[in-house]
Amino acid sequence: MITVTDAARKELEAYFADKERGAIRVYLAPGGCAGPRLALALDDAGEEDAAFEDGGFTFCINKSLLEKVVSVAIDLSDMGFMVEPSAPLEFGGSAGGCGTCCGGCGSH
Numbered sequence: 001m002i003t004v005t006d007a008a009r010k011e012l013e014a015y016f017a018d019k020e021r022g023a024i025r026v027y028l029a030p031g032g033c034a035g036p037r038l039a040l041a042l043d044d045a046g047e048e049d050a051a052f053e054d055g056g057f058t059f060c061i062n063k064s065l066l067e068k069v070v071s072v073a074i075d076l077s078d079m080g081f082m083v084e085p086s087a088p089l090e091f092g093g094s095a096g097g098c099g100t101c102c103g104g105c106g107s108h
Contacts, residue, residue, distance in 0.1 A: 002026065002052045002059045007076040009055045023051070026061040026072050026083060038072060038083035 004012070012024075025043035028036050045051045045060035052059045061072065069085030076082070 001071040002054060002061065003071070003073050004054045004057065004059075005073070005075045008074045008081060009057070011076050011081070012055075012057055021057060023058045023060050025049075026059060026065075026074075028065055028089075036089055038069070038085055038089070040074070040081055040083060 022042050023044050025041045025045075026038055027041060027043075029039035031037040043060070045058070048062055048064075049060040050063050050066050052061075059072075059074075061069075066072075069087050069089065071086040073084045073086070074081060075084070
């Protein structure tokens with residue numbers, strides 16, 4: 001399930017004001033030292049995706065990713081869209097991408 005706050009919906013409406021509304025994918029993006037994170041991209045749903053409607057927008061997410069995150073909340077912050085899973089992202093190893101958050105990824 002995907003839910004969208006009013007602030008995020010208004011931002012999406014502004015973006016699509018002069019464009020055709022396409023599907024919006026929730027996907028797992030690499031996160032460097034912070035580890036993986038959920039993000040948004042324009043992309044059509046495929047056979048391995050679940051699709052949801054919210055406020056006139058279609059969102060899709062890979063079914064196996066949805067099983068891991070359970071549900072997704074999309075909000076807006078000063079930095080852009082925040083895409084938050086209801087279950088923590090746990091994809092092997094530590095939460096961080098390189099384990100040396102203060103030392104720069106890949107350098108010890």
